[in-house]
Amino acid sequence: MSVIISSHSPNAVTRAVDVLNSGGLVGLPTETVYGLAARADNDEAVAKIYVAKGRPSGHPLILHISDISELHRYAVNIPREALTLAQQCWPGPLTLLLHKSAEVSHLVTGGRDTVAIRVPANDCALSIIDLCGHAVAAPSANVFGHVSPSTAQHVHDDLGDRVDLIVDDGNCSIGVESTIVDFTASHPQLLRPGGFPVEDIESIIGGKVHEPSGDARASGMLASHYSPDCRVVLVQDMDEALALQTLTPHSRILEHSDNYPLYAASLYAQMRQADIDKMAVIIAVLPLSTGLGSAIRDRLTKASFL
Ligand code: TXA
Ligand code: MG
Numbered sequence: 679m680s681v682i683i684s685s686h687s688p689n690a691v692t693r694a695v696d697v698l699n700s701g702g703l704v705g706l707p708t709e710t711v712y713g714l715a716a717r718a719d720n721d722e723a724v725a726k727i728y729v730a731k732g733r734p735s736g737h738p739l740i741l742h743i744s745d746i747s748e749l750h751r752y753a754v755n756i757p758r759e760a761l762t763l764a765q766q767c768w769p770g771p772l773t774l775l776l777h778k779s780a781e782v783s784h785l786v787t788g789g790r791d792t793v794a795i796r797v798p799a800n801d802c803a804l805s806i807i808d809l810c811g812h813a814v815a816a817p818s819a820n821v822f823g824h825v826s827p828s829t830a831q832h833v834h835d836d837l838g839d840r841v842d843l844i845v846d847d848g849n850c851s852i853g854v855e856s857t858i859v860d861f862t863a864s865h866p867q868l869l870r871p872g873g874f875p876v877e878d879i880e881s882i883i884g885g886k887v888h889e890p891s892g893d894a895r896a897s898g899m900l901a902s903h904y905s906p907d908c909r910v911v912l913v914q915d916m917d918e919a920l921a922l923q924t925l926t927p928h929s930r931i932l933e934h935s936d937n938y939p940l941y942a943a944s945l946y947a948q949m950r951q952a953d954i955d956k957m958a959v960i961i962a963v964l965p966l967s968t969g970l971g972s973a974i975r976d977r978l979t980k981a982s983f984l
Contacts, residue, residue: 713816771873
């Protein structure tokens with residue numbers, strides 16, 4: 679069985695670093711969702727991430743660094759707008775896609791010459807990465823295609839003893855994954871809406887973030903992803919939700935709020951709970967596409983594909 683250790687335990691950071699430095703996997707708390715971390719310079723350890731998740735090797739991982747000063751170690755030819763964003767938004771739920779440096783293994787990038795990088799806003803994660811002395815590669819700590827984990831227990835439920843140590847820092851404050859912006863094309867492109875609202879990114883860079891074109895480069899862009907076992911049916915408002923619920927056995931209306939940060943924070947835990955409670959159908963009221971509403975809509979829409 680994997681071990682869960684409280685982030686408040688005095689030796690949580692050193693134990694996590696010991697596991698990472700000996701080639702193991704750590705369930706790492708972040709402000710978005712829990713990650714499944716390995717030292718990014720240890721190919722054998724990174725390979726274990728793909729096996730533990732059942733993730734195809736062509737799906738690249740995000741590098742997590744503890745400080746913006748580390749950015750130039752892993753990325754080259756960084757556009758000015760990307761640097762401005764990093765300065766203003768990190769630590770925070772924003773991932774930048776950049777050209778990789780020679781130091782980044784192709785195992786992390788799924789064979790590409792680009793690398794996704796972020797600084798997570800979680801003090802415990804930052805201490806672990808800092809003491810490790812190297813970036814860690816960390817996808818969300820769920821089985822591939824399943825709902826991301828927003829608690830340490832979720833990580834344990836999905837991965838069991840495939841993760842060596844889980845650092846429990848409570849509920850993730852944001853609850854949906856980071857926003858990913860690609861700065862390797864001629865215009866910035868949004869690969870995944872997430873915890874950092876795209877409107878805020880546009881106002882910081884003083885320009886538009888475009889819809890992605892070309893190949894669907896992020897697995898988060900696959901049509902079906904982030905799914906619970908039960909069916910997810912989308913509706914526009916509460917009246918429609920109530921009408922549908924009376925017609926649908928074993929259905930539950932997802933608790934939602936016009937306060938989108940609140941909605942996002944409980945989204946994945948609610949999906950997982952519906953499976954535990956053996957619900958057949960979740961009825962979800964779609965938020966508007968503003969602020970965190972865009973990320974919630976995206977995850978609900980993907981979860982609703984059959
Ligand atoms: O909030 C988050 O971003 C969380 C926490 C743990 O940091 N991580 C996360 O990782 O959501 P993951 O692996 O579940 O999603 C990362 C996404 C995937 O869709 C992956 O394809 C994309 O980032 N990605 C990573 N590197 C990429 C690259 N070089 N090119 C294109 N997409 C990339
Ligand atoms: Mg994921």
